[in-house]
Amino acid sequence: MSSASSSKYRSKVRHSAGPLARAAVLIFACLFLGACAKQQPVAEPAKPAAYPMTPEAAKVYYYLVLNEAAKNNDLRMGTEAIRQLLNLSPSADVYVDAARFYTERKEVTLARDIAKRGLENYPDHFDLTMLLAETYLSEKRIDESVSLLKEYISKHPENGEARQQLGQLLLSNNLFQEAADLLRQKSSTRNDPVTRYYLARAYVQLKKLKDAQTELKKAVQTEPEFVEAWAELAYVYELMKDYVSAEKTYEHIIELGETGQEVWLRLITLNLKLNHPEKALSIAKEGPEDMSFSLQAATIFIDEGFPEQARELLIPLAEMSNPPAEVFFHLALIAFNNDKDLPGAISLLENIPDHDRLWSKSIRFRTHMLFELKRYDEAVTLLEQGIKADPADREFWDMLIDLQASLKHFDEAHAALDKALKRWPNDTELLFTRGSVYDLAGERDKALEVMEEVISHDPEHPEALNYVGYSLADKGQDLDRALVLIESALKQEPEKAFMVDSLAWVHFKLGNLEQAWEAINRTIELGAKDPIIWEHYGDIAKAMGRKSDARKGYREALKLDPKNADELKKKLRGI
Known part of the structure; x- marks a missing residue:
């Protein structure tokens, strides 16, 4: 429940020591260690003297x-001290x-108990109320x-700090309208920069960008070094697609001495959006030496479509000693x-x-x-190396099986499947792959048998259900x-x-031509680019007497x- 991170605006509840705690060491030194002016170091506290101390001492x-x-x-020592203090005063x-x-x-439970006891004796005490609220929030x-x-707040509407705390809490829990309604009400802190900052954040989420801009401009006018408000204002400009103003605002934040990477990265992104890649590159080179x-800057250049600038940043890094794999x-x-x-790409990856x-x-x-280059043996060897190094990596197994099947190395594909199924017994995706390999090899009966096994393990496996259903319909x-x-x-x-x-085809086989025609047209609407589907379209249309179709x-x-x-x-000639 802390406020904005600028130290000037940090919440008293979480960051200030109690007045008695702040004074205790100095007073103790005065009473027991000689005159305050000597300022001798305080030793570790001893047990109280046998003779009675005054209550104040x-x-x-x-x-x-x-x-x-x-x-x-030391929780135990602290609990005893608290017990004594509550007895004394x-x-x-x-x-x-x-x-x-x-x-x-x-x-939390002990903190809540103390806060509640305190509020029984001091109803509506602000700090105790905030601490009690914090215990609820922590859970x-x-x-x-x-x-x-x-x-x-209903009892103390003039307390602006309580409004700020509640406003921040509402914001952090996505209650944006409620936060805005609260923060824009008249209070002692309505025009405080922090209140304006939180209100602006609520407005941003409510898509009220002009209102957010107004609040943030007033906040930084009152407190020119309020970095968080400047950053939020830059973000608002971005949302409004006013990239020039956003860029100027981020530059101002850097002038204020902000060294965080995020500001520099946003500046790079904005210049790329403005199609100023060389300026963005210059900013990247001037940014933090990290x-x-x-x-991250190189990634932004790549994502925004400026690979040459990314390369210019990356090559010096690659020439350093032990550069990161990225x-x-x-x-x-x-x-x-x-x-x-x-x-060239393969050679670069070999450095990882x-x-x-x-x-x-x-x-x-x-x-x-390697597959694209038709270097199939190397691809197989590489995947086998991957499996040897990390046999629990399922994707290596899947890729090896798919690669062998695509090369029509069906025996090798089944051998890999055997090993994978020993590691993951009855895995329905592996079983489905086995059925698919049989289908690719033209062994339809074996494929159907395996797909039935898939359904027995997972009655809702959509691809296996479709395979068996279509196979039965086709036969x-x-x-x-x-x-x-x-249908399942x-x-x-x-x-x-x-x-x-498949639905169209089974209806066709059942003689339900109207349902078949409706389904096959739905298939075409979904963008099907398969000759078998268009052949089904022709067969169904022919059966219905729709020669042109x-x-x-x-x-x-x-x-x-x-x-x-x-x-x-x-078939075409026969129409």
Whole structure:
């Protein structure tokens, strides 16, 4: 529940010590260690003398004990000091310092108990109310925290700091309209820069950008070094697409001495949006001398479509001793996407060591490029190395199986599947892949058998349901079950064109031509680009006597380089 981070505006509740706690050491020194003017160092507190102390001396003594307990994080010592202090002088300040002691040690229940006891003796005490609200907030009891602060404000509408605290709480919990309604009300802090800052943040979320701009301009006019307000104002300009004003505002923030990377990165982004890549590059070079900053800047250049500027930032980093893997990964992306230099990209990725978090990703990237270059044996070897290094990486297994299957190395694909299924028994995705490999190899009966096994393990697996349903329909077998299976698949994947095609085909086989025609047209609307789907379109149209549509279906199928072109031409001639 702290306010904006500028020290001038930090909340007293969380950051100021109680007045008695602040004075305790000096008073104790005066009473027990000689004149204050000597300013001798305070020794660790001893037990009270056997002879009685005055109540004031005892209070100072136990405050010193509480300070020592806080310093050493000694809950037991602190609890005893608090007990003695509350017996000696149960003032509001004692309750505040006691509650804060427990809050700082995350002893929420003890802090709440002290705060409640304090409020029983000092109703509506501001600091105690804030501390009690903070205990609710620490346990995510948002409603109770909000209710407590609202009740306090209703009794003390002039207390602007309470409004700021509640406003910040409402903002952090996405209650933007409520925050705006609260913060714009008249109060002692209505025109305070922090109130204007929080109100502006609420306006931003409510899309009231002009109102946010007005509040922020007034905030920085009152407090010219309020960096957070300047940053929010720059962000508002960005949302308003006033990039020139946003750029000037970010530059002003840097002039104020702000050294955080975020401001520099925003300046780079803005200049790229304004199509000033060389100025953006100059800013990147002038920015913080930090590797992470340079990498983030390079990423922005890549994302915004300026790879050459990114490369100019990255190459000096790559020449340094032990550069981070991200440098080589980014350079490889540039080589791949922009230079189309796949061998160069592969070479760059080889610099990433196997203990780096990007190594697995680099293996997958290299495998993809090796496949594109038709260097299939190298791709297989690389994936096998990946599996050996990290056998729990499922994606390596999936890629190896898919690669072997695409190369029609079906025995090798099944061998890899056997090993994967030992590691992940009865895994439905692996079983589905096995069925797909059988299908690709032309072994339809085996594929159907495996897909039935998938359904037995996962009755809602949409792809397996569709495969079995379509296979049955295509064979003209068990059509009622085929319809149920396909409809079940479509409940989960209603926008998959090939599944809607399956529905059209089973209706066609059942003789439900109107339903088949409706479904096949829905498939075309979904953007299907498959010769089989267009052939189905032609077959259904022909069965309905729609000759023109039938010709259209067969002609569209022929445009897509079908395997059965001769058969389609024969169908076309037969209309």
